[in-house]
Structure formats: C-alpha cells, structure tokens
Amino acid sequence: MKTATKAELALNPKKGLNIRTRSSITGWLFVLLAVIMIFIFYFYPMIQAFILSLKTGTGVNMEYTGFSNYKRLLSDVTFWAAVKNTFIYLIVQVPLMIILGLFISVLLNDNKLRFKGFFRTAIFLPCVTSLVAYAVVFKYLFSPDGLVNSLLMNVHLISSPIQWITDPFWAKITIIIAITWRWTGYNMIFYLSSLQNIDHSVYEAARIDGASAWTQFTKITIPLLKPIILFTSITSTIGTLQLFDEVMNITKGGPGNATLTISQYIYNLSFKYSADFGYAATVSYSIVIMIIILSFIQFKAAGERNG
Template sequence: MKTAKPGIKLMNKGRLTGWWFIAIAVIMIAAFYFYPMIQALLLSFKSGKGANLHFTGLDNYKRLFSDKTFLTAVKNTFIYLIIQVPVMIVLAMFISVLLNDSKLKFKGFFRTAIFLPCVTSLVAYSIVFKYLFGADGLVNMLLTKLHLISAPIQWITDPFWAKVTIIIAITWRWTGYNMIFYLSALQNIDNSIYEAARIDGASSVRQFFSITVPLLKPIILFTSITSTIGTLQLFDEIVNITKGGPGNATMSISQYIYNLSFKYSPDFGYAATVSYSIVIMIVILSIVQFKAAGEK
C-alpha cells in the first residue's frame, strides 16, 4: 500500500495552516457583510409596517417607478453625480500635476493641506459648511463686501443654491482624497518620457493630453467608479446641511432610505428595495464606465 510522500503531507499541512490564519477574517466577513446583504435582499421582497412583514414578490420593485419621492431623490442624486464627479476628478488631476512639479517648493505642506479635508469628520465639516453658507454666514458677508452681490444668497433654503452648496461641500471634502491616487500614479511615470516629448517640441498642454492622461487611464477609471459609488450613497452632507430641503429639493437616495426606516412609519421591506436600487445603479454605471474606458 502506497503512503503519501513527506513533501505532499507538508504541503497539505501548510495549506491547512493558511486556512486557519484567514478563518476568523472569513467568518467575520461572512457574518457582518454577506449575511446582512442576503437578508436585505430577502427583505426587499416583503412589505408591511415595522416587524409585521409578509412576502409580496416584486411589488416593492414595481412601486419604485410610481414613487414620486424616490424619483425626486434619484434625480437629485444624479444631478450631484453628473456635475460633482467630473469636476472633482478634473480638479484632483490638475492639482496632482501641479504638486508633482519637481521645482515646486513646500510640496509636502501643500499635499497635506489639500488632503486634510478628507480626514475631517463628515458631520463636523457639514455643520461648518451649513454656517458658512447661511444667510448671514461668512460666504455672503465676503461676497457682499466685494460687491459681487447686493442681497444675501439663500444657499440653504433655495432649491438651486442648496444643490450648489452640497456640490461645493463634497467637492471640497473628496478632491484631496482622489488627488493622492493621481499623485501616486504620476510619480510612477518615467520622467524620460516627458524629456523625450520636450525634445520633440511638445508643449506642456500637449504632454498632459498625450502622455499624462493616457497613462492615468486606469486611475481615472478607478476614481470615477469609487466617486460614483460614494455619490450614490451620499447621506451625511444632505442630512446635516439641508436636511433634504427645501421640500425634497436636495434629498438623496440614502436619506430617503433613512426616512423610510426611521423617520416615516417604518417600512423596512421597501427601504431594502430602495437600497438594492442603488446596487443596481452602481452595477450599471460601473459597466458603462468600463465600456467607455475600453477596459475588459
């Protein structure tokens, strides 16, 4: 009778030891990520108030298309997405190119200063923005003293300006975060490529569009997808700056989920359905971005 070779036994033992090392992490991820996700999916097919839920099939998903509040929240969220994400990505890329200049002094200071907003508390910075953009806040005061406006702008209570305030806030918060990715990618580009381009007579603008942008394509795709996911889940800024108002003019999808669960009469089944609508949107937009970027 043949016996297993010592080398094979050692290999199998090593594999088993490896599984023991990751077992706790796998169990925790399964318990706190996958199990709630599956339960939320099952919950999205149920309806009822509070804990009195019963299976209703696809009724909740059909309800989405006739829910005016949900459609308003989707429209608002996509306004933030379409305007803020491209502006933030372009700003992050532009700032990273400036901060990657070898001739720039105090680069460490500028990099830290621009990155600092993304480590501040979401609630704290949102409240600061609320007071800065108040009717008698610092922004209106400065604009009035500079004679750019004759009357205070209602940044918080006007539907249009409230959206502008939210876009400014999240752009300020997340531009530095995305800048770090671009800066890291730029530092990995061989400087000899730019030297060859300069010898060929390429201007700085031509170098940016012909060398920098193509080489940053994977990072642009990554930041676009992560920013899209973050914007579709936008919550803290909306709740703390405008509370979704005036009316529902600034309400996001995530705030609507919160309202369905805790503010209105609890409807956890429909709230789970709205939550999974975000998942569907993220999947569709990610596929579109991958196709647009030509990535497999």
C-alpha cells in the first residue's frame, strides 16, 4: 500500500488524518464559536468579578486589599439579615412550589379531565406575565383595603385588615405567595412532560393489583420523576437565592430590611448607596458559594436515595 509523502500531506492535510480525528476536528469547529462566546460572556465576567471582590474604593481609585471584603462580610449585619430572609423564602417556598407543581401536573395529566389545554395555559401564564404588571396587581390585592383583606373580612376570618406590605411577617408571606403564584406553573410543565412519557400500562397494572391513587402517586409517579424533581429543586434553589424582582417591586426590601434579599443588597451596594462595587462583588460570590454547597447536598441526597 502506497503511503502519502510529506509533499502530498502538505498539499492535502486530510490524507494524514483518520476519520475519527477529522470528525473530532469538525465537531470542535462547530462548537468553537459557542465555546468562545460562553467564555467571553460567562467565565470571563466571573473571573473579573472575583478580581473585583479583592479591591476596595470607588471608580478608578480602587486598590487591591486582599480578602478584606470577605472579612467585612462576616460581620455585616445587613448581609446576614438578607441571608436570613433569603433562606426563609428558600425553606418555605421551594418545597411548596415543588409539591404544588407535582399535584397539579398529576391532575392535569388525567385523560378524563376536560379543558386541559385551558388549565395548563392558565397555570403556566404567570411565568410569562410582565413582572411590573403583576407586582402592581399584587400590591393592589394585598393593600389594607385590597381584595384579599375584603374577602377575608367578609367570611369573618379576620376582624381588621392585615398589613400585608408593611408588617415584617406578613410582608414575607406576601413575597412567598407571589413567587409561588408565578413559578409553580414553570415546574409543572417539566413534571407534566415527564408524566406523559410514562407508560399508562404501569398504572393499569397497579390498579389491577388494587393500588390506590395515593399509592400510585407515591410508589410509581414520584420514583419515576426523581431526576426531574432533582432538576427543579436545584433550579428553584438557584432562582430563590438570586431572588430580586418580586422584593424590589412589591416591598422594596422593607419594612426595615424585613424582606431584603442578597441580590437586592448587591443592587443597593452598587447603585443605591455610595457605589461599592468591590464589596458588591464579594456579596455576589457568597451566592455562588451557597449555590455550590446546596446543589452538592441535593445531588448527594438524591444519589443516596437512588442507591
């Protein structure tokens, strides 16, 4: 068999490459642009943000001070108040949203249910609703003379209006209701799409064996949806740790930082108070660390249950 000479390889480099190598190069050429864009718009800003977190000062007068911002973080009362509020939302709202999404998806997956398309659209619609519009509606609904207080007083559940926006406890409840209303439909879509891929013969066999609806839900549906439940748990956790929009538009972090979140605190440090971008970058990296830790815990917990 005749081998290619150096001159032939120079004229036609492909002769010196096998099919697997050429396929690999072709594949990398297709994804090269995406890799470059991801690095420029994701990883490079992350690196720059970390470098920024090691600086103090304003504008061009910033100077390296090492980990002084991280030491400051440990004694920052406002930061820990924001962390506390964020974790209250996380602990209450994420399980509530996942459980509601599961139950609603199971109900909407019933073949006997009429107008399923309407209900699915209605429940998913809040996800695509204008944030400012729905924040204004919520402020109106939960105002002292709003619809919610009027309904509760008409059915004699309360004797005086609840201060949903101005009371520290009820303001947190309002934020939790708003987040749950907006994002439950988002998780529901994932569960619903997964349920439609489960063979109905599995449920038919369970019914023949005498399994109740609750037994089918706990012994069949939940185990088969575990990967999707893990995915939605992690994405919901990340979204809640980055919570900003609802708090900013409904309560503005008040009253007295009672609803302040970490992301809103970053905004305040950058644009509301005297600009301190170095410390704001430090606070933003605290969210990264929390996300990594909580995601690792969730993966480990899910892995142990699957094992």
